[in-house]
Amino acid sequence: MSLLILNIVFAAVFTLLWDSGNIILFLSGFALGYMILWVTSPLYQDTGYFKKLPKTLNLTVYFLKELVISNLRVLWDVITPRHISRPGIIGIPLEARTDLEIFMVANLISLTPGTLSLDLSEDRKTLFVHVMFLENVEKTRADIKNGLEKRVLEVMRS
């Protein structure tokens, strides 16, 4: 965590050194700082940071891809006269335990088009999800568990 703050400070200083700052400069400063920290990584005790950042990027890219691709299906159902949706509500067994983990998983499920987190069971072990195009219950369940939840937990727990 302290390495992340150090990295952000580095990026901020890097940006301030130019006379006009924009987000691209900040990001390149962040990348440069990351490389410097990586080269000097034997100096620090907690090395989890260097595993966490690639996984966060992996999650972000995966999420953006899902967001754009499956928005098109919702779009198709909205603009064509016939409804092609096959909605259903399925329960997904959760491995996420803490509030923050469940929040992240539920939020990202809601943001990926086609799925909407609806309710959490009393024992906090099952998340009920409304799926807009449900063809195969087991496959959808496995997709969400192995695609989204696994990636979120990798980021949160490393």
Added chain:
Amino acid sequence: MIEYVTGLLILAGSFFCLVAALGVIRLPDPLIRMHAATKAGSLGAGLLTLAHALFYQEMGNSLRAVTLILLLLLTAPVAAHLIGRVAYRSGEPLSERTWIDELKKKTNLPP
């Protein structure tokens, strides 16, 4: 060059906002409507904000854009979740195309 990209982003963003609005009117039940309102809505607003940040390349604008997008991504699903949950619990009829409902089996809520 940057003008064309900005123009494309604005067009795509407004298109998705339009789809979200149409979806809220056209789709059959409250839960499905929430799908259109959150996803297409936040994607559309996100694209518009991105276009703004790309056109005015200054630190203040970029930071504001990043903050806006993060806020959108954090709040839209929470609102959709609560609206959907309320709609389900208050017994709004689901679309007749809904073919499986595992929540109904688990809870003994009034139908």
